[in-house]
Amino acid sequence: MSRLFWVPTGVVGLCLAATLTTALWTERTSKSRVEDAFHSVTEDNKSALQKRLTDYAQSLNAASGLITASDAVVQQDWANFVTALNIDENLPGINGIGWIVPVEPGQRQEFLRQAEADGIEGMKIHPETATESTFVIKYIEPLAPNIQARGLNIAFEEGRRTTAIRARETGLPHLTPRILLVQDAAKTPGFLLLHPHYDRTVATADGRGAFQGWVYAPFIGSRTLRNLSPAQSKFFSLSVYDGAQADQDLLIYSTLANPAEAIDSDWTRSASISLLGREWLLVWNSTPAFDAAQQYHYATFFVAGSGLLLTALLGALVTVLMHREHAVRRLVGVRTRQLDANEQQNRSIIDHAMMAILVIDANDVILSANPMTGQMFGQDETHLIGQPLQRLLGRQTGGQGQLPRQIVSRTAQGQRLFLDVRMSTWQSSANEKLATVMLLDVTEEQIGAERLAIAEERWNAVLVGADIGVFDIDLRTGKSIVSDTWKRLMGVPPTDPVTDPQAVFLKRIHPDDLPALQAADRDCISGQSDRSIAQYRISFGDGHWRWMRSDATVAERDSDGRAVRFLGVQTDITELHDAREKLEASELQFRTVLNNAPVGMAMCAANGGFIGVNAAMVKLTGHSEDTLSTSKLHHIMVREDFKHLLSEVRDLQARKINAIEGEYRLIDSNGDELWTLASIAWTLDPASDDHIFILQFQDIREIKKVERMKTEFVSTVSHELRTPLTSIKGALALLMGQFRSDLPMAASRLMNIAQNNTDRLIELVNDILDMEKIASGQLEFQFTTENIADLVRDTATQMSPFAAQHKVTLKVETSTPPPLGDVDKGRFQQVVANLVSNAAKYSYDDTVVDIRIQRRNGEFRVRVTNQGPGVPEAFRHKLFQPFQQADSSDTRSNGGTGLGLNITKLIVERMGGRIGYRSEPEGETSFWVVLPETSSSRKADIVSLHGSYDASQAPVRILHLEDDVDFAEVLADSFGKLADITPAATLAEARKAIRLRKFELIIIDWDLPDGNGMELLETLEARGIDVPVIGLSAFESGARNDRITTELVKSRSELSKVVAKVLQVANRQRGIDRAGRNAS
Template sequence: MQNASIINSAVVTIALLDQDGNILSINSALERLFETTSDEMYGKPFANLLSGQMVEYFARSDEAEKVFNYRGEIEVVLKSGAWIALDVGVNAWTTEEGLLRYTVVMRDITDRRRIENQLRETQHRLEVALTGAQIGVFDIDVHTGHSIVSATWKVLMGLDPELDNDVQQEWKSRVHPDDRMMIAEADKACIEGRAERSTTEYRIKAPDGPWRWMRSDAVAVARDKHGVALRLVGIQADITERVKDKEDLRASEAQFRSAIEDAPVGMAIVDTNGKFLQVNQSLAYFAGVSQSQSMTESFLRMTHPDDRGAVMNEISRLLAGQVKSFHKETRYINSNGTVIWGLLSVAIVRDSRDRPRSFVVQVQDLTEMRKADLLKRQFVSTISHELGTPLTSINGAISLVLNAMKGDVSEKARRLLSIAQTNCDRLILLVNDILDIEKNAAGELQFYPVQAEITKMINDAVAANAPFAAQYDVAYDFNSPKGAMSVSVDVNRFQQVMTNLLSNAAKFSTRGSRVEIAVRRVKAGILISVTNQGSGIASDFSPKVFAPFSQQDSSETRANGGTGLGLHICRLIVERMGGTIGFDSVPNQSTTFWFTVPAEGSVEADRVA
């Protein structure tokens, strides 16, 4: 009775079985675990509780010599459907009467098994992460020198993960001789507590021959009472590609800096505060100082005060990411106080996070070019004025002869005088065009914008150019828009553009055709278009249409004459008035030249055509 009481009160589950493995009794712990009773289970096979497991074990009871004790772990599904893990121990014994009996002792190890499974899953995930990141883990016993390493550490070392090598000795034999002292010093400082961790980058010999770069980072996880480390645990990673990238970057930066230093034009690297980080000899010479002196100056300080605002505006656009670079003719102050000109080109350099890092600055000396341009403009202006005055006199004299002395001049003489007058008119136009171009280049082309009604200005232009069109048997058609359209333009410059476009349209139209003039509102303001029917513009000449002195090489062009400056001047005028100009041409069909001028209340444009 005392034994029964002890068994019944035991925390572990206990069962007593007969020689066939049938239940004779079970304790209360087993009843609670399997949700059953002794009476219900009496005489039934114990294997039934274990989902049929251990049947073969109890079947050996007929052969005494084959009976043995058992110890193992099994998983069982309960009535509720839940599974549990059991540590099962079976002890076979014989009664005084010689009967075979079994005592079964079981412990519920479900929680332990669950934790083990979680640990295995965590370890598996860690191994996957380490493998993916190519990171090896090591744990070194400082006193014995014995190392425990992860499989990824072995892979990094070129070792078979399944082999049990002396990894510490293998590692030591592979480290580059020049790096051994550095590693030993770092480890010693960490072991003695003089450093929090041992971090080193070193070379190691790969099994296939080349040297690989490794980075090791270890910490002490246990120390004795004297503060000396007992174990070092750390990670190791292959950084060969990173080291190679750094070396390539250093070589690239050195090459870039060398290119700046040796450049024949002024170049510099400037930080975001305007301080020079590098200045080459050419830029120092441009500023009239030595390279060492220039390094003490700021970029803006050498810029002419009147130009600093404009340069700062462009710098602000660079910093805001609106542009990647800009080019601007800028004045500078030489060390002797002389104003010098340079073509400033600035590009921004950003880091991997797109943050401004520095500026690459180039300054091309334009001082002599500016002087030459000034002399050229003065020469052209002088020549143009010198030609303009006598040409006007000659033209007036020819007109006087043709009109006042009409009856006294022979037909042959009149024809020669008409040719002279035509060519004189062409020369006057050429002189005026050249003067306009030079004035624009010098910033002296004057504009006097006023509010004007677009329809009236176009009607005036059509009326003024109608006689010219009649010479080519061409007429103008202007479809006046409904309602008033007011624009802000220089009326005379507007008429200059219209005269160029209308005269060109007439000259290059098919005889007997009509030139159509149209006006409509667009997003950019008011669009004026002039369309003629004729041979059109060749596609290979299209990019040159608005270039100065450009003429399409054709018999028609040569017959109609011209200087090739008209459309170039039209573009200068339109852009100065805040508009745009362009054209669309279908060879041997039609050509439309159009331009826009700003207007209040503009609406979304249809396709410009």
């Protein structure tokens, strides 16, 4: 009955709705046409307003052009210009055109004088304001209606002032907010239009030129905005507001007599416009004349009437048809509801099943698929319909009833799917043979099983490769499981089914090691320790034992905390144990040799501290072993010798040489000097990653005593021989001069022999005396800074005749720039001459003696190389000893006293250098001397190697915290005049220094007598001292502190590189400080 009622009612309702809709559409269409007409006339009005104001703005360009074209614009010029514009005709609504000038504070009188000069009499700036800005109207024409505006400071009011500033900054004309013009007696709303003017002949950053003022025009709204279009006031009223809101306080213009009253009009429109820097709101309301002309309701009435008539006829027809259909629908509805219920039940089961369910036909084509199918295969299940099942599952299908129980397929993204398959067939209502396929995703279970198998295989491979045996003991049953590797370690065949591995283990473990193992296991099982770690011996028969190590832990405990499962590993450490025993034996043997050596031996760390000394060392120095163990090498060595040794070691380390031998003086327990022959070698200690030094000292006091006696004897004899030899030489010279012609030929020859031998004896005596003076320190050296290359060239020039005698050529090569050295000029040339003389005498004929000058690490080297027989091997150990020559024939063939190289060595060492040589039999022989460059030369070297330090600056003020006083002095000498270094041996001294003086950089040794160098960083932070800090110690601090600029290890850093790094950091910091001062 409801259908019989509602269908006709619905049809009638639809028809009524259509009628109403059509009527409303007709109404809306007619109304829209009227709205379009109203919008059109008001849009014309808005465009007219915009055009009028734009034209006014353009008119001000002409006034700006007048100023640009004129050298000076006076009052009369301005009046003539505005009169020519005829603004009443051409610019209706504009009150005038004026010129506003910015007047700076303190320039008012000058402005007024200039105004009077320009034709303005009695101008006064008004009103007075508290602001610094003064924008004065200088010209305004026509003047009569605007007389009150002349001299007005428009900055007195915020709106005028901010608009002027905005126009000046943007370079564009701008409108002021709504204002009341001073010249408007009626005080109706108005506004100003300001156009900025610039002198474009003056270049500025923004490209506009120098700002000069504003050309402006005042407007009264009631004049400016009237009669914008013909329809204004006739078909609509217009109200203009300054801003986005229709606020009566912001009203600029209105055609209404009383804009504040409510307006009765059919059509209203508002629009916001942005014009010349201001936003205005325009509001239009239709007039009664416009409303009366729009008759759009008649069409609506006609459409509504026609629709009602058609609705009545259609309603009657539908009512008759519905009664006839009702009987048929009642029977069909019952049957349909039954089928729908069954289908919904089946669909709900299929759609929410946790497996994929598909229906296929006899050709294995998919007819339907549930949502889980799409989720499982990563695609929309609807796309599967119509596709063969083989495409989804692969070639593993064989038709209905032939699917395997397990299938491996892939998703649309290529991922593997492991599926468990079920299928059943059935007959459709159309007698078609169909099948339902159910797929359960077992991928996670399958992959988990595969991963577990792979992991187990990998662990087994790792354990086998690492030779690690695994044992797992069930503490409740006492049964244990062991790996094949454990069996192999124990010497049990892998195929042997060991039923009780624990019994096998306990039977073969050494009885002495079992208690310790059991104690470790008990502690771990009871929870007293986390792990049970033990080493023990396992018997392999015939008295053969192998060392094993076990590491076990409790893998599982029950709810009461009792251990129920004990899991561990076992490894064979026999080789490791044997190696450790050999190492301990070797170390014991080394220490035995060290302790029982007949000469003094010691080991030192990189910082010079003694690690160990033997009994001979204690006996040699007289210091106790305890005293030496708490001392450093520089404590028991003469200061000058230690500095020389330190310099030698650093030089050799830089050249990858790890041993040195020389004569050095120690200080015994009584404070006396003790001459020793020291042999020092060093190697890298892997434990500390730093050098360890092995020192051997032989007592050579007796040898020194004998040498001193020999030297004194030779010196005495030489002094005694000098006077008679001089007399003999004089007598021989007299005889050869006055009586030469009277002597027989044989006598004359004998006299020549006597004279030549006398000269050789005098040369020998002089050399002996020089040697004695140098050795005793009596020979004075006059040190001056010399160009080494010039001295070598001069010496080579002097030796050229001698070289020519021996049929050799001298060749000199020098580095660029040439080095400078503090040397005794004469003695240095004597050294070079001795080396060149020896090279010439022992060279093959027609060969070259090569003299090279090289610079390296703050030193210079003069190398003399020749081609000849070389220095005999048996003679090399005596090469620098006095009175030594390679063989007795040398004296006859080459001449000489045998003292040249000895004197050369003494001179070089006296000048702070060293001498050396390298010789190849029947080949090249080189002798060289190495001397330090002067501080200025070292400075140039550092700068050339390591950066841009300006040596003309003041010395860098550096605090050096270092307990090794000798090293501190060596480092200070390396800087020369480049740095002003304040040394501090303790933290207390360093803290006192930073209280008394300001430093640019701090160098810190971390290991100090009264603490750690890191503590000074805390002091610096507490006192707010922010300077670069460089660590220079025997080891790295290991700390990560932002205050530490860089860290250097003494044994790995050459002094020249240390100096260069410090100066580089100081120079960079000075640049940062200068930049900071300039910025502030």
